[in-house]
Amino acid sequence: MIYLDNGATSFHKPAAVKKAVMDAMDRCANPGRGGYAAAMEAARQVYRCRELAGELFDCRPEQVVLTSNCTHGLNIGIRTLVRPGSKVVISGFEHNAVTRPLHAMNANITVAGRRLFDPEDTLVAFEKALRGGADAAVFTHVSNVFGYILPVREISRLCRRYGVPFIIDAAQSAGSQSVKLDDLGADFIAMPGHKGLLGPQGTGLLLCGRGIEPLLYGGTGNQSIFQQMPEDLPERGEAGTMNVPGIAGLSAGVRYLLESGVETIGRKESEQAKRCAKGLEKLGFQVFSGRNQGGTVSFVPKVDCESAAEFLAKMGIAVRAGLHCAPLAHESAGTLETGTVRVSFGYDAACWQTDKFLAAAGKLQNKTEKNKISYCYPRGNPL
């Protein structure tokens, strides 16, 4: 299989990740719950993950809250910053992991910047929205649908200038773009452990530039006498038993990134995405590509996108079709009705993958020229 669905999860993980998971299952009990060797080893594994994450993302170990995925971290951040009626600025490329919690909080949402691959437009729109007064901002670093790399440093600067606390969704950038908590000055940066960080599913990180409101309440392994959650990070955000085997695997993934270099991986992914976009354009697909693009490309086939992805799957190519849990991004790009087929490269991105994918896409194009079927998505307005 040619795996090009790294936007959903990285699939062929480094061998060290699998070994770390298995070792932890053999050697680790519950961290922070005992003083015997297996409990202490579990605590060491957890702390090691915080240290490695701190090294990669430029923060202290206690600023790293271990979550079960990126959505979990985003929910903690949103719960901390947003109240019913809060005015929240978001980009036009947000995932449901951002928009659904905001809707659930009855936030007053302003969408800023809907033009793809146009960082100037994004900045102008954010400045206008922030200048008008906002209680919080939440924005993605890289669009999960189109690979558009938003100008997060500049947006962060604007947020700081206008005194607006902000959350960065690094779901698609952690592991392939530079993400530094200290430098960005973010209140929160949320990310999954199982995508670019190469860890197992069920892991994630929330980098905290400030204290949090807990999402879950329960045992933390410290200050047990009190009925309130501890005030200190990271325990305030980590009620209940942790996913230690997953966390050990995540540490191995982060270690791999520290050794390989995030910029090197990001460059490889971006190069293949460009190559892929060019090839798709030559084949006559409608392709979304431009400057400031990471390792993800979306295109609209001549048949409905799910049928196209099914055809590619039969050819041994794994891609994702549909709305990618990001109807707002599709609305911004004008693909809400059609959806797209998304090709997303990972740390192992290579020319041979792109070539095999393009060969299959060429067959798809030939086969479907005379066989159009109707688009599968109803018209709708998610926001």
Next chain:
Amino acid sequence: MKTYFVTFRSVTFAQRGESVLKKSGVNCVLQRTPRWMEAQGCGYCLRLSVKDAVQAVNVLRQKQVPMRKIYLQAEDGDIQEVQL
């Protein structure tokens, strides 16, 4: 043998304390906080020898690892909170 204990508000602070001390070449042992030492329940502390204690506390302060309390356990088992 006299022994010092440094307690922390969380296991993560205790672990960061252990990490910075080891990187500074100071010996310490991370362990559960004895129940009779602090009643908050389920804490971790660092055990230090007399010869390492002052240096250890200085390193912890310098690296801004928040400490809760410092205890000295005498040879006869008596324990008292101390300032270093």
